[in-house]
Amino acid sequence: MPHKAHLFSLSLGHAFSEACIKEKYNLKRLGKDLLAGISVGIIAIPLAMALAIASGVPPQYGLYTAIIGGFIISLTGGSRYSISGPTAAFVVLLYPIAQEFGLAGLLMATVMSGVILVIMSLLKLGRLIQYIPEPVTLGFTAGIGVVIATLQLKDFFGLTMAEMPEHYIDKLGTLTDAMPTMESASTSVALATFAVMLLWPKLKTPIPAHLPAIIIGSFLALWFNQDGTVVETIGTRFSYTLADGSIGMGIPPLMPSFELPWLQDGANHHALGFSWSMVQALLPSAFAIAMLGAIESLLCAVVLDGMTGKRHSANSELLGQGIGNIIAPFFGGIPATAAIARSAANVKAGAQSPIAGMIHSIVLLLGLLLLANILAYLPMPAMAALLLVVAWNMSEAPKAVHLIKSAPKSDIIVFLTCFSLTVIFDMVIAITVGIVLAALLFMKEIAEMTRLYDISQNRRYIDRDTPQHWSVLKVNGPLFFAAADSIFSEITLLAKERQTIVLYLDGVSILDAGGLASLTKLLEHLKAKQSELVITDLQFQPIRTLARAKIQPIDGLLHFYPTLSDALEKHPH
Numbered sequence: 001m002p003h004k005a006h007l008f009s010l011s012l013g014h015a016f017s018e019a020c021i022k023e024k025y026n027l028k029r030l031g032k033d034l035l036a037g038i039s040v041g042i043i044a045i046p047l048a049m050a051l052a053i054a055s056g057v058p059p060q061y062g063l064y065t066a067i068i069g070g071f072i073i074s075l076t077g078g079s080r081y082s083i084s085g086p087t088a089a090f091v092v093l094l095y096p097i098a099q100e101f102g103l104a105g106l107l108m109a110t111v112m113s114g115v116i117l118v119i120m121s122l123l124k125l126g127r128l129i130q131y132i133p134e135p136v137t138l139g140f141t142a143g144i145g146v147v148i149a150t151l152q153l154k155d156f157f158g159l160t161m162a163e164m165p166e167h168y169i170d171k172l173g174t175l176t177d178a179m180p181t182m183e184s185a186s187t188s189v190a191l192a193t194f195a196v197m198l199l200w201p202k203l204k205t206p207i208p209a210h211l212p213a214i215i216i217g218s219f220l221a222l223w224f225n226q227d228g229t230v231v232e233t234i235g236t237r238f239s240y241t242l243a244d245g246s247i248g249m250g251i252p253p254l255m256p257s258f259e260l261p262w263l264q265d266g267a268n269h270h271a272l273g274f275s276w277s278m279v280q281a282l283l284p285s286a287f288a289i290a291m292l293g294a295i296e297s298l299l300c301a302v303v304l305d306g307m308t309g310k311r312h313s314a315n316s317e318l319l320g321q322g323i324g325n326i327i328a329p330f331f332g333g334i335p336a337t338a339a340i341a342r343s344a345a346n347v348k349a350g351a352q353s354p355i356a357g358m359i360h361s362i363v364l365l366l367g368l369l370l371l372a373n374i375l376a377y378l379p380m381p382a383m384a385a386l387l388l389v390v391a392w393n394m395s396e397a398p399k400a401v402h403l404i405k406s407a408p409k410s411d412i413i414v415f416l417t418c419f420s421l422t423v424i425f426d427m428v429i430a431i432t433v434g435i436v437l438a439a440l441l442f443m444k445e446i447a448e449m450t451r452l453y454d455i456s457q458n459r460r461y462i463d464r465d466t467p468q469h470w471s472v473l474k475v476n477g478p479l480f481f482a483a484a485d486s487i488f489s490e491i492t493l494l495a496k497e498r499q500t501i502v503l504y505l506d507g508v509s510i511l512d513a514g515g516l517a518s519l520t521k522l523l524e525h526l527k528a529k530q531s532e533l534v535i536t537d538l539q540f541q542p543i544r545t546l547a548r549a550k551i552q553p554i555d556g557l558l559h560f561y562p563t564l565s566d567a568l569e570k571h572p573h
Contacts, residue, residue: 009078009313009315010121010122010124010126010313010315010316010319011078011313012076012316012320013077013316013320014313014317015074015079015080015082015312015317015320015353015354016074016076016080016354018080019352020355025353029352029353030355032350032351033351033352033353033355033356033359034356036346036350036351036356036359036360037346037356037358037359037363038359038360038363039346039349040083040342040345040356040357040363041360041361041362041363041364042367043211043342043345044066044342044360045063045364045367045375046210046386047390048062048065048086049062049063049234049378050062050386050390051085051086051088051387051390052065052086053380053383054091054095054152054387055090055091056098056099057094057098057103058238058240058251060251060252060332060368061334062086063364063367064256064332064333065085065086065328065332065333065334065335066086066361067256067361067365068256068324068328068361069325069328069333069336070083070084070085070324070357070360070361070364071357071361072327073320073324073357074356074357074361075354075358076319076320076324077316077317077319077321077324078301078313078314078315078316078320079297079300079301079317079338079343080310080354081304081307081308081351081354081357082300082304082312082338082343082354082357083338083339083345083360084324084336084337084338084339084357085336085342086334086336087337088144088148088387088390089141089292089296090292090334090335090337091147092148092422092426093285093289093292093426094289094334094335095151097109099166099267100267101266101272101278101281102266102268102269102272103264103265103266104264104272105266105267105282106334107261107262107332107333108261108272108274108278109286109335110286110289110334111261111325111329111330112279112282112283112286112290113286113290113293113325114290114322114324114327114329115326116287117290117293117318117319117325118318118319118322118323118326120294120318120322121315121318121322124315125294125315125318126298126314126316126317126318128294129299129302132295133411133414133434133438134403134411135403135407135411135434136418136434136435137295137299138399138400138403138415138418139414139416139417139418139422139434140418140419140422140430140431140434141394141395142395142419142422143418143421143422143427143430144394144422145392145394145396145397146422147422147423148387148390148394149387149392150171150172150175151387152384152387152391154175154178154384155186155232155380155383156187156190156384156385156388157179157182157183157186158181158185158187158231158232158381159175159178159181161178167424168423168424183231185224185229185230186231186379186380187381188224189217189220189221189231189381189382189385190217190384190385191385192220193216193217193382194213194385194388194389196213196216196217197209197213200212209389213382213385213386214382214383217379217382217385218377218379218382221233221377221379221381221382233376233377233378233379234251234378234380235249235250235376236249237380238251240252249376250372250373250376251375251376253368253369253373255365256331256333257331257332258330258331259330259331260274262278284428288426288428289335291428293325293335293337296337296338296340297317297321297337297338298314299340300337300338300339300340301314301317301338303340304344307344307347308347321336321338341390341393400415400419410441410445413441414434414437414438414441417430417434417437418430418431418434443480443482444482446477446478446482446483447482447483448483450475450479450483450486451475451476452473452487453473453476454471454472454473454494455472455473456471456472461474461504462568463565466568469499470498470500470573471494471497471498471502472504472568473494473501473502473503474507475503476508477507477508478509478511479508479511479542480510480511480514480515481513481514481515482514483515484512484514484515485518487518488518488521489518492521492525495522495525495526495529496529499532500533500571501532502536502567502568502571503536504537504564505535505538505539506539506564508538508539509539509542512545515545516545516546516549523554523558530556532556532558533557533558533559534559534561535560535561536560536561536567537563538560
């Protein structure tokens with residue numbers, strides 16, 4: 001199936017090879033990549049910092065993620081337009097890890113998630129995107145949006161809080177209790193930033209809204225601070241220590257440096273250390289990061305395919321994401337995955353190949369080295385307002401509302417379940433329960449579609465009279481475990497009144513082990529009452545299932561005919 005080749009292919013640097021080697025790459029295309037990379041790089045600087053802060057680590061680690069992880073994933077991945085870096089979807093997973101294990105634990109979990117992604121690519125599990133129902137995806141993304149928005153309220157209003165509780169309900173209670181400490185200056189900066197974010201798109205300029213919003217918020221915060229009213233900034237909240245022991249404020253204007261993840265600071269500000277028990281403790285989180293990274297990156301690739309008409313290689317993209325997440329933590333990078341908004345901006349800016357993604361990383365590196373002192377003036381309330389808009393966009397609220405209004409009841413149940421579990425508990429539980437629930441409800445619907453019809457007197461199928469002791473029954477739908485027991489129970493009841501049961505199975509495409517077991521029970525019942533079963537018009541899969549089970553004709557009990565007319569004509573009356 002050539003149209004599905006992108007789901008099964010696997011090669012290192014697939015997108016780079018396709019776009020820059022197999023296709024002619026020239027100066028014109030390089031110029032377009034350069035402009036796109038610069039545009040997206042400028043967009044990504046405040047986003048990468050804001051997402052790192054929301055994940056519970058200093059802002060420079062978000063830049064390190066986009067610089068190292070973004071460059072490597074663009075070079076080695078399978079989607080030519082994807083821009084990778086820290087994303088909002090990870091925040092609800094990373095913040096608890098950072099609180100419990102510190103930066104070192106978060107970096108270790110990132111390395112482990114990278115290894116899991118590489119294994120998934122080697123097992124060619126890139127096609128898993130086909131098996132994630134949309135209500136599950138919408139449910140957990142909407143839930144993540146709510147959680148991220150809730151986490152921003154502290155900085156948005158400048159609230160004074162000792163710490164943020166672990167559980168969502170407790171978070172709401174603590175935020176409510178802290179509302180009397182709201183600072184008017186911080187709130188003003190946040191509201192001004194938020195207003196610009198909402199109103200700027202109406203001007204229809206190519207400049208993304210969050211850049212002027214952050215600039216206006218920063219100038220307003222600077223005015224408040226000079227007037228003696230304190231508005232917290234990156235420079236006042238975060239600090240760093242240089243090699244000579246001196247302490248700087250904000251983010252260090254230095255290249256990301258190599259350091260073993262487990263030698264970074266843990267939750268107690270001491271090196272965490274490497275141990276098997278630590279690996280075991282972090283493994284569930286690493287698996288969750290890997291699964292979310294796979295879903296997010298493949299969803300992004302599918303969206304970009306729709307925008308450009310190109311095809312990504314799903315397994316190659318997982319391989320690139322895995323390699324990027326293995327290497328980046330050794331330079332301070334937290335989990336990276338493809339970011340849909342930044343990737344879409346990359347396409348709209350005219351990107352031609354993964355080189356645009358690499359240039360975006362270089363722009364971020366230059367921003368870190370040249371603009372660190374300026375970035376220290378970014379106000380925390382403005383960053384919170386930026387993340388509120390990011391949370392709204394990722395929640396895909398219009399899609400969720402449309403689903404609730406128009407989707408079948410089962411899809412609405414799955415969506416609300418995933419949404420609630422993501423907010424109240426966590427995303428891993430939500431996705432697991434959501435997929436299982438969606439599967440069960442789907443099986444229920446499919447099982448209800450399998451029906452049994454008595455066609456003994458139906459001239460559409462039978463052109464002659466049938467003996468009185470015969471029943472000709474037609475089954476429509478799959479005879480799998482959820483449907484077979486009910487169908488064969490009906491047949492068993494009918495068999496009490498008839499000596500010969502003819503099953504016309506041209507509408508049965510699937511017969512599984514459950515169906516086989518129910519068929520065996522029916523045969524035992526018919527044998528006890530000395531009746532017989534005639535099966536006709538079997539499709540290929542049921543024939544193969546019966547052959548594997550070594551079900552063969554039995555004189556006086558079980559007979560097979562290729563067609564219903566053959567059975568009516570040749571079987572003894």
